[in-house]
Amino acid sequence: MARIVLKFGGTSVADLDRIRNVAARVAAEARAGHQIAVVVSAMSGVTNQLVGWCQALSPLHDAREYDAVVATGEQVTAGLLAIALQELGVEARSWQGWQLPIRTDTAHGKARIQSIEGGEIVRRMQAGQVAVVTGFQGIAEDHRITTLGRGGSDTSAVALAAALKAERCDIYTDVDGVYTTDPRIVPKARKLARIAYEEMLELASVGAKVLQTRSVELAMNERVRVRVLSSFTEAPASDDAGTLVVDEDEIVEKEIVAGIAYSRDEAKITVRRVPDRPGIAAAIFGALAAENVNVDMIVQNISDDSTTDMTFTVGRADLARTQAVLGSAQPQIGYRDLAIDADVAKISVVGVGMRSHAGVASTMFRTLADKAINIQVISTSEIKVSVLIAAEYTELAVRALHTAYGLDAA
């Protein structure tokens, strides 16, 4: 007997049959004795169509009107799911963001949740009613509907779980949990039973997109236990289904490395022969920040003469903009030329166990050296070591590291 928030994304509610399936799953959880609130996304494709209409009418459309239009997607799903639940004999009602209310700031189109009034649905859940809540949206103090930005339904679900003091927030997706690495590259990848918030954040930011980053940050801040599991597991879900994203204190047997992530969305830029004097890094990265280019890894090579080479990575989508910014800043910076390499991959090993274990980085470097893989850039954080390598070695590196850290399934 627990209070649980269940979240279903767009593909899980893509048509009436899938909505019926979701209803059956929710009904099974409710009949298992749990107090249930459900957060739903729009039927898949619907949001894109609504966004497309707004853009077609005006490329620079009013974000407040955009929100009013786009928020209808979840409104439809919530009502339909409530009807499907009632048809199964489960007492249920839909709640739109403004009805609870879910209060957000006024940043229309990318609003942040400020508070959720959960008292009424807690009372109803205690009386056996399932609350079906529209994800992705709320109401701002201007009394208008806001949306949280794409993928915001994960965040809605976590925020609702926090407001309801739910025992867990179950996020249903098309994968059955978080893996030690991409199973398409490493067939021996293992599903993790538990993963720490910080690990999940690092894995997400390096390309293992299972949960929206903001939802994980929120879960970490609010100490909401999040479970990622597949819409195709049996219902009600068994206790060991999926992967639980929790505080690291809840992970008794910590692995030193939880997972290996990779990203091919990076590009490497080397600014060559920069005068080696104070303020040069500020000049380069200040210019990029002013154009909203996110810089990731940075290394500076000291050279013999009075110049230095500055190497860093940006998202590949930002490469052209980066070149333009640096090109026009050349007179101020005074570098000789730029070397560009978009054919790179970032490989990261992530694990909270690293904090208390030495030798994680050296294992990585030795493993890659054994495979004759050259490391171009290194960056480290408390729970992550990342290296930049030539893209063609991606799979080889991931497989070798997965084995080296003892992650292969038996």
Add this chain to the structure above:
Amino acid sequence: MARIVLKFGGTSVADLDRIRNVAARVAAEARAGHQIAVVVSAMSGVTNQLVGWCQALSPLHDAREYDAVVATGEQVTAGLLAIALQELGVEARSWQGWQLPIRTDTAHGKARIQSIEGGEIVRRMQAGQVAVVTGFQGIAEDHRITTLGRGGSDTSAVALAAALKAERCDIYTDVDGVYTTDPRIVPKARKLARIAYEEMLELASVGAKVLQTRSVELAMNERVRVRVLSSFTEAPASDDAGTLVVDEDEIVEKEIVAGIAYSRDEAKITVRRVPDRPGIAAAIFGALAAENVNVDMIVQNISDDSTTDMTFTVGRADLARTQAVLGSAQPQIGYRDLAIDADVAKISVVGVGMRSHAGVASTMFRTLADKAINIQVISTSEIKVSVLIAAEYTELAVRALHTAYGLDAA
């Protein structure tokens, strides 16, 4: 410089191009110096799809959830139209029923508007902002969205015009006004410049569907001047475009007969050889009322013996149910048999001028007699005379009456 409510139905906003056209029309009215509020329906087809989904999930779905789902159609149109208006440089914002609010009773799926809070949009209209309001919906005291039932957007527009004390409510449709009769039958039918509320109600109830009946009743009660006009007239609309539906006091040159209506949706039932004693009519029509069968025209023929024949009409769609009800009530009523004729048409002449003119009915009877058309049933009201005839004479009768009452265009 007037305050006007404009209403656009589903076909007028069926796609982005038509929404742009509506925006251009609204912009023209706004630039002519008027204060404008617009009421919109859902894009055509959308409401049917949403209704279909609800029915597919549960034939006896919760009307409150149905309302939450179906109301999204207008929400999308209102937001898109606001965006399209802004793109034309017209300041505009969308308003959902719950935002104004438009308060209704709690009869979900067929709610009635109780009050509209128009203060805020009046202030904004005075400042030059166009209000785009979702038709067909409101909010009940249970804090949930309600819908008014099909065609309810006309009613929303009239109610909004009353709340805003608007000079006029312009209902844009696919016809350019109200005609003296169906122009497909009588090419010489004339568009009426003005028609009285009561006439409009009688014409609507006998098949000349231009405005939803409830919206006309509301307009009559609230003294809202309604104009019916085509979405294809020039913008801004000239003063003599369309047909104005007004209080009869505003019609200086009253025609005795405003129009000729016909309906082929009737069926005639004769209950033969009923005992001629008190309570028999109550027994027959009470049984039908209990089954929600609407009975229209009724005549009772006195016969020689102690029995009578009771003839009446019902909607053709109700014919089977009527036969079933009367069949099972035969022991109580004690009639001999039923004679059914579904091949009938009701022809009505309507006009407020009838109140002060004798001879309207006799002109009708003589005209039909001259064409050898047999009258089966007659019913009259203060401003209407209706007759039931064999369906095959419909066009002949309508044409002859149109000429007889001097309605033919020059």
